[in-house]
Each structure stands twice: as C-alpha cells, then as structure tokens.
Amino acid sequence: MNPADLRSELLETSFIVGAHSWILKRPVISRIRYDGGVKKFVAASTRFPKKLSPSLYGAGQFALIGDLRPQYMDRLAGFIDYQKATRFDMQPFSALANMLGDEEFTDRHGKLKGPIGGAPQLLKIYPFLRTLEFGVYWPNRKTGSLHLNGRSLFDYEKLPLPQIDCETLETFYPLADLQNGDTW
DSSP: OOHHHHHHHHHHOEEEEEEEETTTTEEEEEEEEEETTTTEEEEEOOBOOTTTOHHHHTTOBOOOOSTTHHHHHHHHHTTSOTTTOOSOSSHHHHHHHHHHTOHHHHOTTSTTOOOOOSOOOEEEEETTTEEEEEEEEESOTTTSEEEETTEEOOTTOOOOSOEEETTTOOEEOGGGGOOGGGOO
C-alpha cells in the first residue's frame, strides 16, 4: 500500500468508545480519531456542535462518526429544536431509524450506493459492567418484525428483554405480565 494512501486512511478513521466511569460516576463517551501531527490516535471532542446548538453543546456528551454526519444532523433537526432543546431523549434514535427507513440511504443501486441498512440497535449501559439490550420492532410493531442486535428473530425465539417500536417509541416488557408463580 502506498504510504500516502495509508495516511489518508488513518486521517479518515475514527471510532467511539463508551463506558461507565467510577471516578466521574457517570457514563463517558470518547470519540477517537487519528492526529497526523503527533501520528497517533487521540481523544476528540464528544460534545454537540456548538454552532448548531449552544444549549445542547453544554448538555453533555454526544459522539457521532461516519460519512453521513451532515445528513444525520439534518434528520436530527427534524426531531428536536436545536435552539430550544437542552438535552436529548430518544431523538437521536428516531433520527437514525428514520434514515434506515429511507431508500436514499439504504438502496444499494441509488445515488449514495446504500451506505447504511438493517434494523437499528439499542443498548442501555449501567454501572457494574452491566448492559441491557432492547429488542427492536423494525420498521414498527404493526408491520415489522422483532430484531435483536440487528438480527431478525425467528418465530420460535422468545425474547424476555424489553422491546421498542421504532415508529412510536412505545416500550414493551414481555416479563411484566408474569405472576410470581410463573417464575422459577
């Protein structure tokens, strides 16, 4: 490989690392990118872009990577008022689900060549190295199917985890209806 190509690849490479910090007593998100000056990977800002929303910039961490960042930010603006909002709820998830349901971004034969696709994935992070996966009804509970970590579940698979409808954001807890005598 040509060294110039490798440098270009490194400058385009970034990834996100998330964890719970015991020292800070909160989740921590780090966006890692390659710095050509020092020739190593470094932590980058994980704040919402200040020019888009000073109030969300001060609200905490927000990490985003990928080639479709500008398009995602435009979609996100359709779910949240950048000038009035002071925090996020499920708007980032809704914006992602909206893009995943749009052929402009998923059609492999389209202008963008389908850079994204599949069902969105949702995971909640807790302290004590614990996580909780959510089943996702994609594209919605009424017409879609249940997915876990992007994979469509088979009819015989029963998912005891919380489940969410991508369209309405209604959450379902399949174990909530069990009586104490039904559990072991």
